[in-house]
Amino acid sequence: MISVAEALERLFALVQPLAAETVPLAGCGGRVLAETVYAQRTQPPFAASAMDGYAVAGDVASGDVLTVIGEAAAGHAFDGVVGRGQAVRIFTGAPIPSGATRVVIQEDVERSGDTIALQDNLDSGGHIRPAGGDFSAGDPMIAPVRLGPAHVALAAAMNIPTLPVRRRPVVAIMATGDELCMPGEAPAADQIIASNNFGLKAMLEARGAEVRMLPIARDTEDALRLGFGLAKGADMIVTIGGASVGDHDLVGPVARDLGMDTSFYKIAMRPGKPLMAGKLGDQVMVGLPGNPVSALVCGQLFLCPMVDVMLGLPAAPPARRTAVLAADLGANGPREHYMRAVVADGQITAAGSQDSSLLTVLAGANALLIRPVGDGPRAAGETVEYIAI
Numbered sequence: 001m002i003s004v005a006e007a008l009e010r011l012f013a014l015v016q017p018l019a020a021e022t023v024p025l026a027g028c029g030g031r032v033l034a035e036t037v038y039a040q041r042t043q044p045p046f047a048a049s050a051m052d053g054y055a056v057a058g059d060v061a062s063g064d065v066l067t068v069i070g071e072a073a074a075g076h077a078f079d080g081v082v083g084r085g086q087a088v089r090i091f092t093g094a095p096i097p098s099g100a101t102r103v104v105i106q107e108d109v110e111r112s113g114d115t116i117a118l119q120d121n122l123d124s125g126g127h128i129r130p131a132g133g134d135f136s137a138g139d140p141m142i143a144p145v146r147l148g149p150a151h152v153a154l155a156a157a158m159n160i161p162t163l164p165v166r167r168r169p170v171v172a173i174m175a176t177g178d179e180l181c182m183p184g185e186a187p188a189a190d191q192i193i194a195s196n197n198f199g200l201k202a203m204l205e206a207r208g209a210e211v212r213m214l215p216i217a218r219d220t221e222d223a224l225r226l227g228f229g230l231a232k233g234a235d236m237i238v239t240i241g242g243a244s245v246g247d248h249d250l251v252g253p254v255a256r257d258l259g260m261d262t263s264f265y266k267i268a269m270r271p272g273k274p275l276m277a278g279k280l281g282d283q284v285m286v287g288l289p290g291n292p293v294s295a296l297v298c299g300q301l302f303l304c305p306m307v308d309v310m311l312g313l314p315a316a317p318p319a320r321r322t323a324v325l326a327a328d329l330g331a332n333g334p335r336e337h338y339m340r341a342v343v344a345d346g347q348i349t350a351a352g353s354q355d356s357s358l359l360t361v362l363a364g365a366n367a368l369l370i371r372p373v374g375d376g377p378r379a380a381g382e383t384v385e386y387i388a389i
């Protein structure tokens with residue numbers, strides 16, 4: 001059995017960044033920028049008022065009385081020049097008129113007809129946003145980056161109407177097993193509802209993949225072959241279940257029969273031991289264990305980072321953080337253990353049951369507490385590593 005770190009390295013070797021495509025800005029949220037783009041203009045393009053008030057020239061002081069000679073609003077510049085003793089009524093976002101050196105906010109002014117009197121306790125702020133204070137024409141937005149709301153808004157402000165983004169990886173998910181039926185169907189007494197495929201779909205779509213959910217494949221070679229056939233065209237095929245050593249665990253044999261070039265089978269990890277991976281033609285094949293927690297933890301640890309690589313992001317394991325143990329933990333065995341746990345206020349508490357079938361426990365967890373292979377007993381108060389989920 002290989003280690004978790006070795007498995008991730010081998011999985012990274014199976015994937016590469018996909019091609020870029022040009023997408024209108026309105027569809028770019030959550031996509032990954034494929035090439036660095038450059039601002040087409042300067043922002044703000046002119047010195048602009050940060051407040052509603054009066055633009056004035058030179059030093060002014062409480063008690064000064066100034067003549068209002070015009071108005072500047074956002075989208076409506078004042079064409080003239082402001083001289084000493086003069087003021088221009090101005091609104092937030094308007095260009096600062098020539099000659100003006102500061103904006104006095106309207107709360108500090110008493111207006112009477114065409115004159116204003118500056119009141120006591122005048123603030124000292126200029127309230128002017130300099131031209132280019134945010135960015136200048138030619139400034140880069142550097143790739144790769146996952147485009148959040150602020151990046152999309154920044155690209156819009158830079159006057160870039162379309163962006164080069166990575167094509168979404170297409171992932172075909174195939175749940176396998178005679179015991180499975182779909183949510184909403186009427187299960188027989190010896191059946192359960194397929195859940196892992198739904199959880200993985202939600203997880204991978206949130207990560208930027210396009211997920212094709214294949215029909216449930218029964219535990220027969222023919223059904224699995226049909227499933228692999230339906231997965232044609234996907235960048236990655238993910239099977240769930242049938243990965244272990246039982247008589248009905250046929251995924252490995254069928255995939256190998258179809259020509260899978262196996263990278264590895266079985267890892268020293270709990271949950272997730274019977275993980276398998278390889279290449280089926282130009283498709284990546286990952287066989288996940290069937291236990292729901294095993295499948296979803298493997299999704300988090302392996303599939304998400306693989307999707308990142310296909311999106312052109314760096315190949316990196318999930319980020320580790322540290323927290324203080326809230327209670328003692330027994331020694332760990334020969335597999336790296338990813339324990340379902342809750343982190344709150346810097347303290348981490350492992351769930352009482354770590355059975356890999358318990359979705360309620362996983363749904364209640366916000367962390368996977370990492371126990372290294374052969375780690376000894378740990379006492380409350382010791383610092384441990386975890387992955388936020």
Ligand SMILES: Nc1nc2c(c(=O)[nH]1)N[C@H]1C(S)=C(S)[C@@H](COP(=O)(O)OP(=O)(O)OC[C@H]3O[C@@H](n4cnc5c(N)ncnc54)[C@H](O)[C@@H]3O)O[C@H]1N2
Nearest residue numbers: 175194195196197240241242243244249273289290291294
């Ligand atoms: N003799 C051994 N038995 C087992 C071993 C072993 O090393 N020796 N490993 C155990 C471990 S660890 C795991 S994990 C499981 C993985 O087995 P499979 O990948 O073959 O999964 P199945 O047997 O098909 O299913 C296991 C479990 O999960 C349920 N399941 C499957 N698919 C779904 C789905 N899409 N949604 C919800 N639940 C699903 C299935 O009904 C089973 O209850 O093997 C151990 N056995």
Ligand code: MOO
Nearest residue numbers: 271272273294356
């Ligand atoms: O590895 Mo299994 O995934 O322990 O339940």
